Amino acid sequence: MSDLATAAPGQTLGSAVAHVAAEAATVPRTRVRREPAPYSSPYLAGVGVGIVLLLAFVLMGRGLGASGAFSSVVAAAVETAAPTHAAGNAFYTQYLGNGGASPLEDWLVFEIIGVVIGGLASGLLTGRVRWTTEHGPAITSRRRLANAFVGGTVMGIGAKLARGCTSGLGLTGGATLSVGSWLFIIAAFAGAYAAAPLLRKAWR
Numbered sequence: 626m627s628d629l630a631t632a633a634p635g636q637t638l639g640s641a642v643a644h645v646a647a648e649a650a651t652v653p654r655t656r657v658r659r660e661p662a663p664y665s666s667p668y669l670a671g672v673g674v675g676i677v678l679l680l681a682f683v684l685m686g687r688g689l690g691a692s693g694a695f696s697s698v699v700a701a702a703v704e705t706a707a708p709t710h711a712a713g714n715a716f717y718t719q720y721l722g723n724g725g726a727s728p729l730e731d732w733l734v735f736e737i738i739g740v741v742i743g744g745l746a747s748g749l750l751t752g753r754v755r756w757t758t759e760h761g762p763a764i765t766s767r768r769r770l771a772n773a774f775v776g777g778t779v780m781g782i783g784a785k786l787a788r789g790c791t792s793g794l795g796l797t798g799g800a801t802l803s804v805g806s807w808l809f810i811i812a813a814f815a816g817a818y819a820a821a822p823l824l825r826k827a828w829r
């Protein structure tokens with residue numbers, strides 16, 4: 626029989642319930658951490674990216690990209706801080722246009738915002754949102770973050786020199802059979818394979 630049914634003599638049912646509730650409140654609660662869901666198949670994800678790219682062409686009249694969004698944000702910031710300098714700079718003027726619309730209204734800016742929201746939603750649904758730095762046992766978190774910063778900087782410079790990143794020049798340009806895009810894809814894979822032996826210890 627339960628504790629509620631075996632109340633002590635002279636103890637009312639209400640006081641027994643209150644006693645049990647008080648005991649339950651003092652028991653420490655252990656939070657069970659949800660196991661993250663497995664990653665999606667890369668082949669299925671690749672098909673999904675292809676469908677998204679096709680829809681971008683059909684609905685927006687242009688493909689996907691990433692580095693152009695950051696260039697638009699930088700151009701808008703420079704125009705706000707130093708409008709004369711921005712107007713006289715050839716790099717910024719290609720994003721500022723004739724001044725009729727803000728570069729922040731560019732399609733790629735909204736695309737990147739959607740990527741961030743979609744990635745967060747995916748992480749929440751699969752139980753993968755947590756504050757951590759993933760790295761191998763051979764390096765520290767600080768070294769991993771330094772590698773990421775240096776690698777991201779080099780990729781950003783490379784994207785501007787190539788006039789596109791792996792999204793705009795690789796996916797979009799490759800889908801339109803651009804020769805320059807396919808040369809970029811080949812060079813990107815060759816560079817990744819060449820650098821892999823040097824960076825492999827970061828994950829082993």
